[in-house]
Amino acid sequence: MVEERRVKLGVIGCGKFPNAALFPCFHLAPIELVAVCDLNRERAERTAAAFGAARAYQDHREMFARESLEAVMIVVGPAVNPALAIDAMRAGLHAYVEKPPALTVEDGERMASVSRETNRFLAVGFMKRFGTAYRMAKRIIESPEFGGLAHLTCKFTSGLYVPVWSKELTPFSFLLDHSIHHLDLIQHYAGPVEWVCAQQSTGGKERFGFAAVLRFRSGATGLVEVSNYESRGVPNEHLRLMGEGRTVIVENVSHLTYHRNAPAMDRGRDLDPEHDSLTWAPNMTAISPENWSLAHMGYLGEVRNFAECVLRGTPPKPDILDGIAAVRLVHAIHDSNGQPLTLRG
Missing domain, CATH: 3.40.50.720 (NAD(P)-binding Rossmann-like Domain)
Known part of the structure; x- marks a missing residue:
């Protein structure tokens, strides 16, 4: 052997x-x-x-x-x-x-x-990038039938926590420690960001939210919502990727839905195997390393x-170049204050 x-x-x-x-x-x-x-x-x-x-x-x-x-x-x-x-x-x-x-x-x-x-x-x-549903989504949007990514929306929220490395929770440390995950993920799907316009909200001591509009160099557009307003005990991730009549949705890491340009409802409509929606979720009763939570999370x-x-x-x-792109976007969202900022590099 x-x-x-x-x-x-x-x-x-x-x-x-x-x-x-x-x-x-x-x-x-x-x-x-x-x-x-x-x-x-x-x-x-x-x-x-x-x-x-x-x-x-x-x-x-x-x-x-x-x-x-x-x-x-x-x-x-x-x-x-x-x-x-x-x-x-x-x-x-x-x-x-x-x-x-x-x-x-x-x-x-x-x-x-x-x-x-x-x-x-x-x-x-x-x-x-390595989470099961997020990997599936990447393969779908790169398929010819999807027609190219045109628009995405992303929500990534959490409850209150202080990053270990920062010792205190600030709008910047929240973005850099928490939100950077999805600020990398959206560029994994849509490519580099060309410009961003973001606005911060404050909901009390150490509670922050950011809403951002983005344009990617590919021509795609995006809406991003990140905050720590919600409880850590509720589902807090949502990603929607849109192409030509097709949409991929990933909910809370583990559930994927693929809407495939299904025909409109009419009298006598039957299941359309080529165009109706597909869904995927893990079978958590199956014992396998690939079915482990650390595998599905990436x-x-x-x-x-x-x-x-x-x-x-x-x-x-x-x-590290992907890391730089994500850090650059963190700084741009933090500094935007409602003004469009062009990202260099």
Whole structure:
């Protein structure tokens, strides 16, 4: 039996999020978890023991020097992602940074420059691209029958929470930590944004909302609504993609409906297998790694994608350029204040 080749991986950051969403995916991906690193040694050692890493470190440079790593995943925060990713790439490692990749476009561009200089991959953790229903939607809108994406609407809301990396909740930290997921996703479907006009609302202490009108360079248009007004206990994602008489709707990550230019109702109308709507939802009674919540949400897919790209030597997507585009859109929506802003780059 030929043993599967696995990426020798190190991870920087052993907090609650990677322990809940990323480390559990490693055994289903071509990954050998060699070592972990965290400023809190006890937390690093606890994570290493839980997920089978041989060693735990407090200093990432020591981990890079002592271990024979091929790649590193960085799950810390946008203020320190640039320095850690640059250290990793200059140490000869391919790198993944969890979103958001950086606080500013300039920091992102510095990361991209070092990626080119060192010829090392730099992936960004936008896991929604790999969610089951969102992947299906992407394939549908790229099919000839869809006729091209003309318009999209997107709603992404949440309850009140403070991003771990920011220490306080502000309109900007909310957009950068929460809304950036869908600000990447819409560009995954429609391409780069040409201009945006957005308006902020405030609903009390630490409650924010943004409504934005966008035009993409492709000619498509979009409406985006993001806020933290709603409860975290209710469905809070809705995406609608419109083509020529066809519409794809993804509700709350897990339910997809495809309206296929169905004929109007008339007397005696029967089911039209070629044009009536299709729906998809997971069968949660089926026991399979592909039916796991972390798979449907996209975490398993993004982990596998990064590892497989490193093994094949092919650049992963989404990459730091996608991260820069999302950070640029965050800043534009935050700064618009009701005025159209053209996005450069």
